[in-house]
Amino acid sequence: MSIIEPYALFEKARKQCPNPFTLESVITANEVWGEVITNLPSLNEHIDRQISEAISEIKQKYSRKKGITIKGDRGTGKSHIIHRIWKKISQQGDSIFSYIGPCSNPKRINSHVRFYLADSFNHQDIKGVSQWQKLAAAAIKTLKGTDYEEKYRHYIEKCDSPNELKKYIINIQTKETLEVFFDELVEAILENSSNIDYSFLRAILFLLLKNLKDAQIAFAWIKGEEHSEFKKVHLPEFSLEQQEDKSIWMIQQICKLADIASLPVLICFDQLDSARTDSDSGDSPAETTAKCIDQIYFQCSNVILICCVISDTWIEIEQMGSGIPDRVGQSLVTAQPPNAEQMVELVKLRLNWFYKENHLNSNDYANLFPFEEAKIRNVASQAAGVRDLMKWCAEQFETAEIIPGQIIEKPHINPIEKNKKEFLDKYKELLKRIDVPIKDDDKLAAIITCNMKMIPAEGTANIVVTQVQQISYKNHDLHLIIIGYDCLDNRNVKIGVRVSEATNGNTFNAVMKRLLDYKKYGITRGCLVRSTSVPKNWKQGNQLKDQLENQQGGEVVVLTKEEMKPLVVIETIYNDAENYGFNKEEVTNLVKDLRLVADNKLICEILSAPN
Incomplete structure (x- = not known):
């Protein structure tokens, strides 16, 4: 191999691969659970x-x-x-571990914590065991040394391998005997652990079965979601108001059960x-x-x-x-900022990622190539934070001489265009790694509201937005009202929007009745945003939906992950603007200039009049 060839490969990789120093400038929930480039x-x-x-x-x-x-x-x-x-x-x-991100509805903070704590426990350890399975198996293991040890010996023996325990239960128990088996198991466990609630423990044991239908129903109950089949698995139903009150109680129960297992x-x-x-x-x-x-x-x-x-x-x-x-x-x-030595290590980690992604041999290059260690230490000595260092490295990485003797001309870049490029790089990178919050109406509504405020003055194809009102969150209330002018129909509009992923017919009916009350909110049109169709057996729900669409000129807009994801990214960058290297005004102006919201299909569907 010639001296030039490794550098030619590096140069080719630099042109084709993302700049390693612009990636993951902020850790999202995905990286908390997954992998990060620069873990030091x-x-x-x-x-x-x-x-x-x-x-x-x-x-x-x-x-x-x-x-x-x-x-x-x-x-x-x-x-x-x-x-x-x-x-x-x-x-x-x-x-056992849970991660709680920001709450969109401060009036339901307890429910928010319960929801994401339950979601966190669904994450699996390196053996592929969820934290819920670990808790359920630990509860069964408490029968060791009791009068019930002989009866449940084969189950207890498999508690250290919850997936094996799951398979054993499914093989031994039929669909008809499973409920009775869990009832008897709960009663046996509670004889020695009487401070645990019966229904709670029953729901936890169902979670051993992971993806089976009864396990999914039990999981919805623990999270505080609604489900039409709670009665089927003999779990009590609570109203929305009761759910908020029950949330700390549910966390308390989880802590008690984990205590039994010394977790x-x-x-x-x-x-x-x-x-x-x-x-x-x-x-x-x-x-x-x-x-x-x-x-x-x-x-x-x-x-x-x-x-x-x-x-x-x-x-x-x-x-x-x-x-x-x-x-x-x-x-x-x-938390202390990294010292000079650690700054150098952080740069090495990013370069190692670049080598690995592009199948380059790091031994072919000088230490820290294409940087000079003295310059990195100089940046670090100026009390620069990690993000300042990464920004400096990103710029140097783009323009550094790679092939010996080759002169890289630094093109003159308009500061506005540079800012726009930096924003788009962050936006595109986040699109690849961010998730859409599922079944969290308030969070989804907060994302839509945030984005609606970033529509440029000229509006979307049909609507000029003049004001976005966020409604004070109350049970079943509208989430937001959009005031504007419909350029196609030449009239003022006031659109009331409600996001509802309700899986309970009564809750859906309550939401729809609020949405249909045009007089109360002074709206000209109601818009329901929902990812799934209204079940056919919801007779009243379908009647209310029909009233919205066919009698009151409203519409139901289908929420898809593909259309929602860009909005999640924009809201994430906006809320954490400083960490991404912008201020909130800059983010708003960039989104307007790039028409990232104005041309989003979901936003346009919400704003446009129904066909």
């Missing part, structure tokens, strides 16, 4: 140690609960710490400053979350509550009364 265990290892010590204390009953606040400026690796916690737990299995429960709260202020109480997102954490702290044991905040957000919490800061920040630890 030595960065903030003092916090990793503190959390490991807290797990050990709870496990050995030296403490019953712990509140840990991780404080640090943007770009100091707080979310990376959470990622490492889960990675370690998924390998060692000494505790501390970690609940990690992240991105507290990305949510919405409560319009009634005036509480900031941080204050709303802190109050929820405080409730859990008071009512639950066997729990570690971890809260990631920037310094300004911690000041808000610190000023709260009633001893809340003392519990939320029972242990206050500070």
